[in-house]
Structure formats: C-alpha cells, structure tokens
Amino acid sequence: MALVGKIAAVTGAGKGIGQALTETLLKNGAKVALLDVNEAAGKSLAEALGKQYGQDKVLFINCNVESDEQMKAAFQKIIETFEAIDIFCNNAGILNETQWEKTISINLMGVIRGAYLALEHMNKLTGGRGGVILNTASMAGLGPLLSCPAYTASKHGVVGFTRAMGAASAASGYGVRFNALCPGFVQTDLFNNIQGNLGQFSHLRDAAQLLIDKMGTMTASEVVECVIELLTDETKNGEVFYVYPQGTSYVTFPSMVK
Ligand SMILES: NC(=O)C1=CN([C@@H]2O[C@H](COP(=O)(O)OP(=O)(O)OC[C@H]3O[C@@H](n4cnc5c(N)ncnc54)[C@H](O)[C@@H]3O)[C@@H](O)[C@H]2O)C=CC1
Numbered sequence: 001m002a003l004v005g006k007i008a009a010v011t012g013a014g015k016g017i018g019q020a021l022t023e024t025l026l027k028n029g030a031k032v033a034l035l036d037v038n039e040a041a042g043k044s045l046a047e048a049l050g051k052q053y054g055q056d057k058v059l060f061i062n063c064n065v066e067s068d069e070q071m072k073a074a075f076q077k078i079i080e081t082f083e084a085i086d087i088f089c090n091n092a093g094i095l096n097e098t099q100w101e102k103t104i105s106i107n108l109m110g111v112i113r114g115a116y117l118a119l120e121h122m123n124k125l126t127g128g129r130g131g132v133i134l135n136t137a138s139m140a141g142l143g144p145l146l147s148c149p150a151y152t153a154s155k156h157g158v159v160g161f162t163r164a165m166g167a168a169s170a171a172s173g174y175g176v177r178f179n180a181l182c183p184g185f186v187q188t189d190l191f192n193n194i195q196g197n198l199g200q201f202s203h204l205r206d207a208a209q210l211l212i213d214k215m216g217t218m219t220a221s222e223v224v225e226c227v228i229e230l231l232t233d234e235t236k237n238g239e240v241f242y243v244y245p246q247g248t249s250y251v252t253f254p255s256m257v258k
C-alpha cells in the first residue's frame with residue numbers, strides 16, 4: 001500500500017512522535033488530519049506544514065481522545081474534508097502516575113475509542129476502503145517500567161488490544177490491519193518533563209535513569225523512519241514492532257494454545 005494519495009489521521013499530532021508521524025506521512029504523499037488537545041501546537045504545526053506541502057493536504061482538529069463526542073465529530077470532519085480515511089494513528093499519550101486514571105483513560109481507553117470509531121469508517125464490510133490502524137504502545141507494553149506501573153499497564157493493554165483486533169479483523173474480513181509500535185525511550189516532552197509525574201514512585205527515578213543510561217534514547221524522527229514498513233506492507237497485521245536505538249524487531253509471543 002503506497003502512501004501517495006492516502007488519507008491519514010494522527011492523534012497527539014502536535015508534538016513529539018505524533019509530529020514526526022505527521023511529517024513523514026506528508027513527505028510520502030499522504031494527506032493528514034492532525035488531532036490534538038493542544039490547539040496552539042497543533043494549529044501552528046498544521047500552518048507550517050500547509051505552507052510546505054499545500055493547505056489542501058493538512059487539517060487541524062482540536063480534539064481530546066478522552067471525549068467520544070469530540071472524536072466522533074473529528075471523524076465527521078475528516079470525511080467531509082478528505083472523503084475517506086485509510087490510515088489512523090492512535091498516538092496521543094501521557095505518562096502521569098499521580099493521575100493514573102487519566103493515564104489509563106488517554107493511553108488505553110482513547111486508543112480503543114479511536115480504533116472503534118476509525119473502523120466504522122474504514123471497514124470494507126460497511127462501505128469503507130480498508131487500511132491500517134497504528135497504535136503507539138511502548139517498550140513499556142512489553143516489559144515493566146518500574147517507576148511507572150499504571151503507564152506500563154496502559155501500554156500492555158494497547159499491545160493486547162492491537163493483537164486481538166488484528167486477529168478479529170482478519171477473521172471478519174474488515175480489510176483493516178492493526179499494528180502496534182513499541183519504541184524505547186524517545187526525546188520528547190513526555191520524556192523530558194517527567195519531573196513530578198512519578199507520584200508515589202518518585203524514589204525509583206534513579207533506577208529508571210540507570211535503565212535509560214543503559215538503553216540509550218532516540219529522536220522521534222529516528223523512531224518514525226522505521227514505521228513506514230508497518231504502514232505500507234500489507235502482510236503486516238497484528239504485529240508488535242519494537243524500535244530501540246540499535247535496531248528494530250517484530251516481537252514474538254508464546255502460543256497459549258497447546
Ligand atoms: N517519549 C517516549 O519515550 C515514548 C513515548 N511513547 C508513546 O508515544 C506517544 C507519543 O508520546 P510523545 O510524543 O513522547 O509525547 P509528547 O508529550 O511529546 O506528545 C504527545 C502529544 O499528545 C497530545 N495529547 C495528550 N493528551 C491528549 C489527549 N487527551 N487528546 C489528544 N491529544 C493529546 C499532546 O498535546 C501532545 O501534542 C504516547 O502514546 C507515548 O506513550 C512510547 C514510547 C516511548
């Protein structure tokens with residue numbers, strides 16, 4: 001599936017990994033709807049990218065992934081403007097162990113909400129033209145980030161949801177692929193502004209820092225460079241793609257059916 005002419009939407013598009021995803025999609029010829037709750041960041045990015053790629057290629061929508069109403073309205077706006085949707089990147093996320101319910105609400109419930117609404121418009125059985133849904137999980141969806149249990153739970157949830165939806169979609173003939181992106185540490189606002197967000201686990205900051213020092217960090221652009229394959233290769237469904245400073249790998253899981 002080439003990206004030229006495809007219609008994409010990215011949540012949390014205003015900054016960090018979402019910004020890099022948006023720029024990469026535009027660079028490869030897609031039109032992109034930028035969804036973000038940060039109006040200032042999303043709007044100014046959309047304006048800058050509109051100048052670079054053409055105003056008809058970008059659309060900013062102020063939208064909180066926690067809101068069913070705002071998300072439904074966002075999909076309506078995308079369809080009104082671009083007529084379809086082929087690629088949906090469920091990327092918005094926070095890391096806040098003090099506000100752990102909000103962390104679950106945005107990172108996991110927001111992803112499920114986004115996927116179900118996207119599917120209504122993309123499902124080939126209901127008039128959609130198929131496509132791919134990419135869920136940004138994390139390496140914390142594969143192993144425990146000791147200072148961040150709620151965040152770790154949210155990301156394990158995203159990995160499980162993606163795998164189950166990939167299987168459900170294939171078995172149902174929806175024509176929509178589901179893949180999860182699991183980056184290691186990425187230099188973004190989420191990573192840099194961790195101070196005050198670890199709550200009762202603040203005393204584990206140094207232990208987490210040791211892990212960061214051992215593993216290293218990446219830029220958002222380095223992560224997204226590796227993602228094109230996941231979006232374009234039509235054989236990739238239900239995949240969990242681990243991106244770390246030294247390379248990438250498709251994660252394998254043990255089969256529980258004996
Ligand atoms: N930075 C890192 O080390 C890693 C981040 N991730 C994941 O990548 C995704 C993106 O994170 P970053 O780019 O690092 O963060 P970031 O903080 O740089 O950007 C997140 C964007 O999401 C938006 N956002 C937050 N809550 C929202 C909501 N309720 N509705 C709509 N938009 C919302 C923010 O306004 C911001 O523009 C998240 O899901 C995060 O968990 C995964 C692995 C590592």
Ligand SMILES: CCCCC/C=C\C=C\C(=O)C/C=C\C/C=C\CCCC(=O)O
Nearest residue numbers: 138139140143144145184185191194208
């Ligand atoms: C200094 C406190 C921690 C700061 C972490 C900031 C951002 C992290 C974002 C993530 O999504 C996590 C990325 C990578 C690490 C996740 C899990 C490590 C698992 C290690 C293991 O399996 O042993």
